[in-house]
Amino acid sequence: METFLQQCLNGLVLGSMYALVALGYTMVYGVLNLINFAHGDVLMIGAMVGLTILQLLDATIPGLPGYVQLALAILGAIPVTMLVNILIERVAYRRLRNAPRLAPLITAIGISILLQTFAMMIWGRSPIPFPQLLSPEPIVIGGAMISQTQVLLLVLAAVAMGALVLLVERTRMGRAMRAVAENPRVAGLMGVDANRVIVATFAIGAALAAVAGVMWGANYASITFTMGVLPGLKAFCAAVLGGIGNIYGAMVGGLLLGIIEALGAGYLGDLTGGFLGSHYQDIFAFVVLILVLTLRPSGIMGERVADRA
Amino acid sequence: MSEQVLLNISGVNKRFGGLQALTDVGIRILQGQIYGLIGPNGAGKTTFFNVITGLYQPDSGSFELAGKPYSPSAPHAVAKAGIARTFQNIRLFGEMSALENVMVGRHVRTRQGVLGAILRHRAAREEEAAIAARAQELLDFVGIGQFAHRTAKFLSYGDQRRLEIARALATEPQLLALDEPAAGMNATEKLALRELLVKIKAQGKTVLLIEHDVKLMMGLCDRITVLEYGKRIAEGLPAEIQKNQAVIDAYLGGAH
């Protein structure tokens, strides 16, 4: 039972990060029908920038409390990731709005590579340790352990998602985003500037990814220029699981995928008599994707169907 | 003209979520006829087309072609069975030449596969030559033979429609199903289309036609079925249809 609870907690932590990134994918897909393949690398940029800020802080104002440092790191990473994402949209995706679907995807792949290359040039190729700023003493809940960093992660993710929901449901910009996601042309006729909405969408997605990136680094204590690729893909799978284009779906999908992965990693060895072990953890997201697309393409909460050409 | 029934369809129902698109629709076409399907917009004509050609799965219905039941489960099976169609919004293979478009139409009646492609043995070469020759023949037949090597998307609208018909004919269909072939055409083009359809009929082909141009239909069709809101409201000779009150109401918006 302890293992189960522990894995659930692990899954929740992992899933929160997936959810934050999945939101970026699902929002961009909602307004542009585009899979922003480079979104995972935005998470990486967030982590890298956050780390740089922490290093700066350490050099200039040592002795700040851990929470403050992390907050500053996140607040500093957000504008950078926003800028990166907005630039990408402006320079690459905007020109390909009317191109056949594969062109933006191929371009996105190229951008993903470029982001990794620039990160490689700036921060080097080897993994960089991420400072552990919060007390490593775990909090024990019913036999399962969770660290302060992880608690902070859950809190931040919840706050971010809550803020997003407020934004989408209660504000003018949120309404505009929903309108453009439904029907850009009609939204335009109603006076909504689709371009501004799209830029806002990319910006918000980037901000969420920045939070996820910094906390990913804090959680795993090490970051590297390739860290965003796999989580990005898995977050996309989570978005599809929850229902692509649906914000609540992305949250549900992210959390669910995290739990599936954690439980799977924990129990796969036992389930298969030692034949498959926890190293196969990374496969789950893709298996889930394939199952969802084959059996229920609209995902858990979505109405959009993924396969009709 | 033979009295044999070529296409016998009955009891087709199709529901899309909350919308009953087709209710107990059927059609009976004799060999060699030009059969018309008309109705106001949204009546379900294209839906019915899509059902009988396998693009949509019906909720119910019986389907018979030349006396044999056929299953409209997949479009390619329907083509193989002998129904070829064109589309309301032209669906050509834009980047291919006109000739190649029609050559694709020959696919279903030819056989060479991977081995034939790689080895190009005598049988494969002969088949390729036959495909190209037949394609050119069909292009000539519909009147655009001189555009054989032009990229399809660069043809004029009227020529693109003809190309689609040529491509459909290439599948050697027993029934040629045309979805609004005259849409967007001017009077001259419609006349030319009419001539083409008469030529096709003269060759013994059977044609099922959706159209909005009433004059064109009246002059061309042997029999007509009228749909409204997914139901069959009239069936018969053009002259009868023209005088049918239900039909007039449907088009002019009688008391509903």
Place this chain on the structure above:
Amino acid sequence: MALLTFDTRHKPRQATISMAALLGVMLVFPFIASQFGNSWVRIIDMALLYIMLALGLNIVVGFAGLLDLGYIAFFAVGAYLVGLFSSPQFAALLESLIYYSPALGEALVAFFGPEIQQNGIHLSVWAIVPLAALVAGLCGALLGAPTLKLRGDYLAIVTLGFGEIIRIFMLNLNDPINFTNGSQGINMIDPIRVFGVSLAGEAGTNSTVYIGSYAMPSVNAYYFLFLFLVIATIFVTGRLQHSRLGRAWVAIREDEIAAKAMGINTRNVKLLAFAMGASFGGVAGAMFGAFQGFVSPESFSLTESIAVLAMVVLGGIGHIPGVVLGGVLLAALPEVLRHVVDPAQQALFGRIVIEAEVLRQLLYGLALVLIMLVRPAGLWPSPNKEERPNAALAREDEEASTA
């Protein structure tokens, strides 16, 4: 490029001369390059393998329009196949099998014989190549099957997922039964032996191959083998392109619904595309394993799949000469640059500012982005416009014709 044409249908004489000239250059190249050491020929050897991969992927992406992001999986299948059946690895497999399930293990050992328990299986190249093509082709069909109803971008991600799944399996299938030897990979793979001559050269001759009394470095011998394979690939894919099947692929790419309506069984035709593309990948993989002498999972990552895609996209999706060009540029150029740029940087800056690895990545990323933005048909698109995929190019055509 105007003089050089490979358009055999519309300019047969010019095309034949171009091809003959190119062939001449290719045949002479290794003899000249050898004067400067083995590295140049070795670079081209690897480039030839990549060209084979790109041509295989071109069937899937270029002809049929299916964006496969997991293509390297088939390369891996071929490589691990040669790893398992042309090296001592099978012995290790049997050993682990005996440990895991003694009954089954003993039975298999009895079946295969003590020789194999000692040394593993060592199939010859004549068996390995068809086997690799077949197995990879089957995998292609298997992996393609779930994607048949998926739309372009979803198909891409699912194929990517499959590629990753295969890589993870290759990385972990060493316990309890040792198929792939995990992250260490399989080494001591047999070199290719053709008519009794080992292409890795005889022991103690510093990798020199002797054909009769004629000697050449091993990399040169492999060069000619790979060149032959690439030419064969070009031949086969070219024939496939201009055939009933090729037309069916393009029809599906252009408008799948219309293709179905014209009687094309799109499911089977798509599976054929996957299978044919994959089989070339498998053969290339087998050659790779034998050439390198070892295989490990790191050679088969997502980065590699994307690299091959970049070659196809950069060169000219769907246009065989373009794809070859893309392969040459992206496979050989980074290595060539490294030989040039590194010393240049040393001379100019006294140190290496941009490493070769970074340069390679930069090239790939820029290739993909710039091509899609500026020249989506690729550097060398088909002169017959009907061979070019799709509407992005339609725009540039329209602009060109109204200019």
